[in-house]
Amino acid sequence: MFKTSMKRRVFAAAIAATSIVGFTTVGMADGHKVVDSIHFLIPGGAGGGWDGTARGTGEALTKSGLVGSASYENMSGGGGGKAIGYLIENADSNHGTLMVNSTPIVIRSLTGVFPHNFRDLTLVSGTIGDYAALVVPANSSIKSMGDLVSAYKANPSGVAIGGGSVPGGMDHLVAAMVMQAAGADPTEVKYIAYDAGGKAMAALLSGEIKALSTGFSEAVAMAKAGEANIIGVTSDKRVGALPEAKTMQEQGIDTYFVNWRGFFAAPGLPKAKLAAYQKAIDKMYGTDEWEAVRSRNGWENIHNPGAKFMSFLEQQEKEISGLMKKLGFL
Amino acid sequence: MLEGFLIGLETALSIKNLLMVIGGCIIGTFIGMLPGLGPMSIIAIMIPVAISIGDPSAAIILLAGVYYGAVFGGSTSSILINAPGVASTVATSFDGYPMTRQGKAGKALTIAAIASFAGGTIGAILLVLFAPALASVALLFHSSEYFALMVVGLSAIAAFAGTGQITKAVLMTIAGLVLATIGEGAQFNMPRFTMGIMDLQSGIGFITLAMAMFAIPETLFLILDPNRSGKSNEKQSEITNLRITKDEAKKITPVITRQSLQGFLIGVMPGAGATIASFLGYAVERNLATPEEREQFGKGSVKGLAAPESANNAACTGSFVPLLTLGIPGSGTTAILLGALIALNVSPGPRLMQDQPEIFWSVILSMYFGNLVLLILNLPLIPYIAKVLTVPRTFLIPFILFFTLMGAYIGQNNATELLFLVGLGVTATILRFAAFPLAPLLIGFILGPMLEDNFSRATQLYDGIGFVWERPMTAVLLIMAISLIVLPAWRSRRAAVSLTK
Numbered sequence: 112m113f114k115t116s117m118k119r120r121v122f123a124a125a126i127a128a129t130s131i132v133g134f135t136t137v138g139m140a141d142g143h144k145v146v147d148s149i150h151f152l153i154p155g156g157a158g159g160g161w162d163g164t165a166r167g168t169g170e171a172l173t174k175s176g177l178v179g180s181a182s183y184e185n186m187s188g189g190g191g192g193k194a195i196g197y198l199i200e201n202a203d204s205n206h207g208t209l210m211v212n213s214t215p216i217v218i219r220s221l222t223g224v225f226p227h228n229f230r231d232l233t234l235v236s237g238t239i240g241d242y243a244a245l246v247v248p249a250n251s252s253i254k255s256m257g258d259l260v261s262a263y264k265a266n267p268s269g270v271a272i273g274g275g276s277v278p279g280g281m282d283h284l285v286a287a288m289v290m291q292a293a294g295a296d297p298t299e300v301k302y303i304a305y306d307a308g309g310k311a312m313a314a315l316l317s318g319e320i321k322a323l324s325t326g327f328s329e330a331v332a333m334a335k336a337g338e339a340n341i342i343g344v345t346s347d348k349r350v351g352a353l354p355e356a357k358t359m360q361e362q363g364i365d366t367y368f369v370n371w372r373g374f375f376a377a378p379g380l381p382k383a384k385l386a387a388y389q390k391a392i393d394k395m396y397g398t399d400e401w402e403a404v405r406s407r408n409g410w411e412n413i414h415n416p417g418a419k420f421m422s423f424l425e426q427q428e429k430e431i432s433g434l435m436k437k438l439g440f441l
Numbered sequence: 442m443l444e445g446f447l448i449g450l451e452t453a454l455s456i457k458n459l460l461m462v463i464g465g466c467i468i469g470t471f472i473g474m475l476p477g478l479g480p481m482s483i484i485a486i487m488i489p490v491a492i493s494i495g496d497p498s499a500a501i502i503l504l505a506g507v508y509y510g511a512v513f514g515g516s517t518s519s520i521l522i523n524a525p526g527v528a529s530t531v532a533t534s535f536d537g538y539p540m541t542r543q544g545k546a547g548k549a550l551t552i553a554a555i556a557s558f559a560g561g562t563i564g565a566i567l568l569v570l571f572a573p574a575l576a577s578v579a580l581l582f583h584s585s586e587y588f589a590l591m592v593v594g595l596s597a598i599a600a601f602a603g604t605g606q607i608t609k610a611v612l613m614t615i616a617g618l619v620l621a622t623i624g625e626g627a628q629f630n631m632p633r634f635t636m637g638i639m640d641l642q643s644g645i646g647f648i649t650l651a652m653a654m655f656a657i658p659e660t661l662f663l664i665l666d667p668n669r670s671g672k673s674n675e676k677q678s679e680i681t682n683l684r685i686t687k688d689e690a691k692k693i694t695p696v697i698t699r700q701s702l703q704g705f706l707i708g709v710m711p712g713a714g715a716t717i718a719s720f721l722g723y724a725v726e727r728n729l730a731t732p733e734e735r736e737q738f739g740k741g742s743v744k745g746l747a748a749p750e751s752a753n754n755a756a757c758t759g760s761f762v763p764l765l766t767l768g769i770p771g772s773g774t775t776a777i778l779l780g781a782l783i784a785l786n787v788s789p790g791p792r793l794m795q796d797q798p799e800i801f802w803s804v805i806l807s808m809y810f811g812n813l814v815l816l817i818l819n820l821p822l823i824p825y826i827a828k829v830l831t832v833p834r835t836f837l838i839p840f841i842l843f844f845t846l847m848g849a850y851i852g853q854n855n856a857t858e859l860l861f862l863v864g865l866g867v868t869a870t871i872l873r874f875a876a877f878p879l880a881p882l883l884i885g886f887i888l889g890p891m892l893e894d895n896f897s898r899a900t901q902l903y904d905g906i907g908f909v910w911e912r913p914m915t916a917v918l919l920i921m922a923i924s925l926i927v928l929p930a931w932r933s934r935r936a937a938v939s940l941t942k
Contacts, residue, residue: 188857196639336789
């Protein structure tokens with residue numbers, strides 16, 4: 112679902128079309144309310160991955176009674192940069208606001224597309240994530256990561272790997288990361304960029320590309336339909352949604368990557384408020400309402416509150432910037 | 442298969458699901474009439490409602506109804522006020538709006554309704570008969586073919602290259618292609634030509650540009666030239682007149698049939714879609730028309746209106762083939778529909794037809810009913826919708842400007858868009874004074890990104906432009922594009938030569 116979370120041209124025209132400012136849902140149970148209200152700031156249009164994350168989280172929080180009411184605001188522009196700038200510039204009047212974001216804040220801050228980075232914001236919690244996966248068509252002669260790596264080593268330009276993000280974007284970086292960990296040259300990866308996940312999928316099935324680098328949840332849908340095989344997942348252990356998909360690590364490729372999604376608040380947020388938000392999110396994981404939202408969307412719980420979130424992001428930033436320098440994107 | 446079909450028929454015909462189709466169509470048509478709210482955003486708004494219904498068949502039938510309704514409603518603003526709110530109805534305004542100017546708004550809306558109905562219905566029938574077989578057709582095209590297809594689409598500009606206008610039309614197309622490079626693309630990890638302005642980072646919005654090129658100059662011309670709309674008040678009876686003459690019916694029948702088939706096939710390709718289908722339909726029909734009829738294109742030709750309307754509706758239906766049989770969304774709209782399906786525990790793909798035949802067939806059959814509902818719903822309403830034009834100019838102009846500005850604002854939810862809109866709108870008005878055709882600019886802008894992305898993918902995959910001769914289908918499409926561009930120019934030159942003789 113990350114595919115839609117990044118501002119892509121295909122979506123720019125039409126998807127970013129609506130805002131339902133002030134669409135308020137009022138919680139039913141009032142017994143264990145932690146926060147009165149949250150205003151969710153969504154840096155992209157309605158229907159994208161960020162939108163779904165904010166609205167899903169808001170739904171679980173209000174229905175379970177942890178938060179009194181939630182409102183949502185879609186602020187497109189600058190591929191998400193506009194909302195970040197807004198939150199920083201109007202920090203004092205936005206103590207009630209939580210902004211959703213994901214891995215691109217790390218990548219795009221490095222390239223300078225965003226003038227700010229995550230350190231300029233208050234880190235609330237990383238809440239969910241999606242691992243990355245490499246996928247081949249079901250009828251491909253490539254059956255495992257071993258097959259793919261040896262084909263790549265023999266003739267890198269014969270193994271075109273596609274993805275739904277720009278060159279130097281997440282899907283490209285994952286493919287390069289995997290090849291590097293497998294002892295091959297990451298700079299030789301012939302990465303073909305598509306403007307949407309669906310088109311990359313069509314290219315894979317039509318034989319235009321040999322393998323596809325994509326989000327695990329998207330890959331699961333294709334594997335379950337019998338169209339494609341997942342040959343490697345970037346998780347540390349097999350994922351419940353499709354236990355037969357092997358991890359990279361068990362095939363001797365030491366890669367761990369997660370496309371996280373989480374929430375940020377304005378800089379200078381009072382400590383008590385921050386603690387209340389974190390408590391509400393922490394309690395949310397135990398509720399049935401959250402479980403319903405999570406399973407409906409195929410998300411993985413990857414909870415990183417506060418300081419843990421910071422160290423996680425710093426680690427990811429370090430890895431990505433090293434790789435991007437090697438690939439010549441920085 | 443027959444059993445599944447019958448289960449689907451029963452599901453689609455249940456009272457609940459019929460109500461879903463009707464409700465979806467009504468909501469879609471009315472919201473779709475507002476420029477700025479395209480099918481994608483309307484569906485995004487309706488998804489929570491659909492999911493709360495719980496029953497996957499009913500939910501997806503509701504969303505599909507909203508989809509056709511929105512596509513259908515979108516053509517209304519193109520025809521009445523020259524404000525195409527979605528890219529796929531840009532070609533509709535080429536001849537639809539001139540018809541309105543001639544006082545034939547009712548007729549234009551009727552032709553659009555019938556062409557849409559036919560496109561959607563023929564598409565639905567093809568879907569019922571061939572959906573499983575068409576799955577492989579959807580995978581036939583690689584990036585190099587898509588690139589060639591976009592070149593064919595660009596040939597639609599030939600229609601605006603009237604005598605002595607070729608240079609101007611080409612210049613405007615290039616301007617459109619250049620404007621399309623602003624912002625972030627799929628092939629570069631840095632935004633281009635934004636001059637440090639954050640509001641340009643996502644590029645210029647399609648709706649902003651469409652309003653600036655079409656609706657704004659038109660409104661300003663209405664103010665500058667009082668006679669322009671003064672006529673409409675006298676011809677009230679004709680504006681609301683729906684009647685199509687026998688001669689016109691005879692003209693549009695083959696156009697609608699051809700374009701429904703062609704549009705459907707283009708819609709099946711996940712990388713093409715309704716916009717390309719409408720431009721190609723327009724270009725192809727213009728080339729097939731007799732020289733006298735060709736003169737009429739762009740000036741209120743019934744053929745020029747019927748072609749894109751049947752093509753874009755058939756293409757929308759066609760885009761359900763890759764969605765339902767392969768689980769591949771070909772457009773932003775079908776991507777959102779796919780998200781909704783997955784949330785409802787339906788996984789589209791080759792197994793859907795076997796595992797959940799009632800869903801597969803009821804969705805397809807409800808498309809057929811959806812189109813029927815749309816026609817029944819809309820024909821009686823047309824006189825009332827067309828009456829909008831009989832509103833006195835002093836009220837009509839602010840009304841159009843209001844919707845234009847609103848469309849640009851809600852398109853991006855960003856007030857800076859209004860500044861772009863006004864700036865581009867004034868530029869467009871000046872260009873119109875200098876007799877530059879504005880449609881080629883918009884065509885270039887819409888096709889530009891797809892042209893560029895597919896070209897750069899193809900060159901990467903083939904390490905150069907070898908794909909042009911290595912892939913026969915690409916070569917065929919490119920030759921077709923060249924002949925579509927060169928033939929009319931050659932014919933008009935020959936006509937000019939024989940005239941001077």
